[in-house]
Amino acid sequence: MANILVIAEHDGGQLKLATLAAVSFARQVAADTGGTFDILVIGETVGAVAESLRPYGAANVLLADHAQLQHPVADRYARVIEAVAQSRGYGIVVGAASTFTKDILPRAAALLDAGMLSDVVGAHQEAGELIFKRVMYAGNVIATVTLAGDLKFLTIRPAAFAPAVAGSETSPVVPIPLATDQLSSFAEYGGREAKVAGRPDSTEARVVVSGGRAIKNAEDFERLIGGLADALGGAVGSSRALVDSGITPNSLQIGQTGKIVAPDLYLAVGISGAIQHLAGIKDSKVIVAINKDADAPIFEVADYGLVADVYTAVPELTAKLKP
Amino acid sequence: MKILVPIKRVPDPDTKIRLQPDGAGVASDGVKFSLNPFDAIALEEALRLEEKLGEMDLVVVSVGGEETIETLRVGLAMGAKRALLIKTSADLDSLAVAKILAAVYQREQPDFVLMGKQAIDDDSNQVGQMLAALLGIGQATFVSKLELVEQHTQARCARETDAGLETLTVKLPAIITADLRLNEPRYVSLPGIMKAKKKPLEELELAALGVTAVSRTKILKYETPPQRQAGVRVKTVDELVDKLKNEAKAI
Ligand SMILES: Cc1cc2nc3c(=O)[nH]c(=O)nc-3n(C[C@H](O)[C@H](O)[C@H](O)COP(=O)(O)OP(=O)(O)OC[C@H]3O[C@@H](n4cnc5c(N)ncnc54)[C@H](O)[C@@H]3O)c2cc1C
Ligand SMILES: Cc1cc2nc3c(=O)[nH]c(=O)nc-3n(C[C@H](O)[C@H](O)[C@H](O)COP(=O)(O)OP(=O)(O)OC[C@H]3O[C@@H](n4cnc5c(N)ncnc54)[C@H](O)[C@@H]3O)c2cc1C
Numbered sequence: 001m002a003n004i005l006v007i008a009e010h011d012g013g014q015l016k017l018a019t020l021a022a023v024s025f026a027r028q029v030a031a032d033t034g035g036t037f038d039i040l041v042i043g044e045t046v047g048a049v050a051e052s053l054r055p056y057g058a059a060n061v062l063l064a065d066h067a068q069l070q071h072p073v074a075d076r077y078a079r080v081i082e083a084v085a086q087s088r089g090y091g092i093v094v095g096a097a098s099t100f101t102k103d104i105l106p107r108a109a110a111l112l113d114a115g116m117l118s119d120v121v122g123a124h125q126e127a128g129e130l131i132f133k134r135v136m137y138a139g140n141v142i143a144t145v146t147l148a149g150d151l152k153f154l155t156i157r158p159a160a161f162a163p164a165v166a167g168s169e170t171s172p173v174v175p176i177p178l179a180t181d182q183l184s185s186f187a188e189y190g191g192r193e194a195k196v197a198g199r200p201d202s203t204e205a206r207v208v209v210s211g212g213r214a215i216k217n218a219e220d221f222e223r224l225i226g227g228l229a230d231a232l233g234g235a236v237g238s239s240r241a242l243v244d245s246g247i248t249p250n251s252l253q254i255g256q257t258g259k260i261v262a263p264d265l266y267l268a269v270g271i272s273g274a275i276q277h278l279a280g281i282k283d284s285k286v287i288v289a290i291n292k293d294a295d296a297p298i299f300e301v302a303d304y305g306l307v308a309d310v311y312t313a314v315p316e317l318t319a320k321l322k323p
Numbered sequence: 324m325k326i327l328v329p330i331k332r333v334p335d336p337d338t339k340i341r342l343q344p345d346g347a348g349v350a351s352d353g354v355k356f357s358l359n360p361f362d363a364i365a366l367e368e369a370l371r372l373e374e375k376l377g378e379m380d381l382v383v384v385s386v387g388g389e390e391t392i393e394t395l396r397v398g399l400a401m402g403a404k405r406a407l408l409i410k411t412s413a414d415l416d417s418l419a420v421a422k423i424l425a426a427v428y429q430r431e432q433p434d435f436v437l438m439g440k441q442a443i444d445d446d447s448n449q450v451g452q453m454l455a456a457l458l459g460i461g462q463a464t465f466v467s468k469l470e471l472v473e474q475h476t477q478a479r480c481a482r483e484t485d486a487g488l489e490t491l492t493v494k495l496p497a498i499i500t501a502d503l504r505l506n507e508p509r510y511v512s513l514p515g516i517m518k519a520k521k522k523p524l525e526e527l528e529l530a531a532l533g534v535t536a537v538s539r540t541k542i543l544k545y546e547t548p549p550q551r552q553a554g555v556r557v558k559t560v561d562e563l564v565d566k567l568k569n570e571a572k573a574i
Contacts, residue, residue, distance in 0.1 A: 106448075106451075
């Protein structure tokens, strides 16, 4: 039996949808092992996030709400997770892989002397033991692994688990008592660069349009990649080449060391298809590549390939897709 | 000032990863190994701090087998003062590596630790955060800008998060993990390699450190994920739109 704690992620009170993939993972493992799962929401004035998580089958939605938890500073959040895990005795703590969980969960795991697996894409039980699959080597290897210990920490790859669907039963919201004087404060949060509003996040969008080195500057990126994304109601992304040259911010990078996406439709515009980029897009349902080099490796994974100059093909495509 | 830079030997990012025929592991014959790219970035940042602040004790440390010496020499050639190899032939998971590095930290007492955010073989992205927890000190992960402030008692960091750039000021000592935009690592020069041969490289048996580090992770099997099949080529934008609408029903 494994009782599971799911760490919810939100952004200023807005639930990150990937959390529902972690919930679905927890639901599956709890059902397989005859356990239950709770969801933990950490933050300040995040009661609404907890409320929104009530119809997903958790035994409890736990709420750690405090002014000192306004910002996701790892040392404080890890302490909260440590305290909750210790007092309620879980077998698994899990979150959807993101920079938020990658920052906080390994820290909480070590506080509890628990082992951790990142980027889990599957789990099943065999002879009473949980067996996991995780991705390594830029997506080139899937390892089947076990993790010893009574408490295991995991991040799961959201693309690998269909988001949980709301049911009619609701879970109680249980406030967590916090000894805030015990919260460490090794770091002071200094704010976040205002996010350019408008387009969805590439990890949550149904369509992602990504640009690569073929795009020469930021205006072209906005006009060509942004324009096509808008015509499709999608998100924008980029290869590392554009991040390196300062044309796009790091938060747009898709790949092994950037975001992993799994949209219904991924358009790779002027991207060669290096393994580090492919690592982030392989789970897309349909991949389209536009590249002027007929031998570009991206064509080996694309469902539809168009050999063309992006500077002429993309405006034409955008014009034809505009509603 | 003293900075500790943990570095890992990993297959070169351009190497094609193949599995052993029985799936028991990753084939290593003919594979080129290099310094984990994120660790090169971390070391580069330490070297730049030294250029700015004056001479420092820059120590690179790696946990691994005899072959890891090659990687440590690259660190020395880049400019580290000395190298430390914690010798073990065991396959260690992130928590085990973090425990060993914690013992190294206690021995070396650096002002802070600069390391990669992720090793590109296992892609775990855990060791830095675990090390910070074990030592009971602060952390700043995915750092793309680093500045020492308040008489070098704090580090003001820009962090690359999914939601955009964040600023975090962390008390030192702390663990700082490097993201790719932090800097562009220097090339190792030939004179650098020659000089590196004379720099101190200390080897220490794991047992001598007094840590028992046992992996809880056990890899039962390695597989290659199903490959995507190449699809079709379309000749025109019109044909692409038609396929997306009527065949893939993706738009
Ligand atoms: C440790 C490590 C981690 C990395 N992590 C990532 C990662 O997470 N994500 C990532 O993307 N990369 C990553 N990389 C970098 C990766 O190896 C590639 O360098 C990068 O993906 C290349 O980007 P690109 O395809 O845009 O550029 P290029 O490889 O330069 O390709 C540009 C393509 O555009 C085509 N082109 C040029 N002009 C036109 C035009 N006018 N019309 C049509 N086509 C045109 C060219 O034919 C070419 O195929 C990583 C590398 C390392 C070493
Ligand atoms: C072929 C192969 C087989 C393996 N088999 C197993 C196995 O069967 N069981 C098992 O438990 N483990 C195995 N491992 C090792 C293990 O998975 C990782 O080395 C360990 O979990 C560390 O995690 P990471 O490298 O992903 O670290 P990350 O958390 O991704 O690395 C972050 C940073 O930590 C530092 N770091 C990481 N490792 C070291 C190190 N050794 N020395 C110095 N600094 C370091 C670096 O600065 C790095 O940038 C295997 C490794 C390989 C290459």
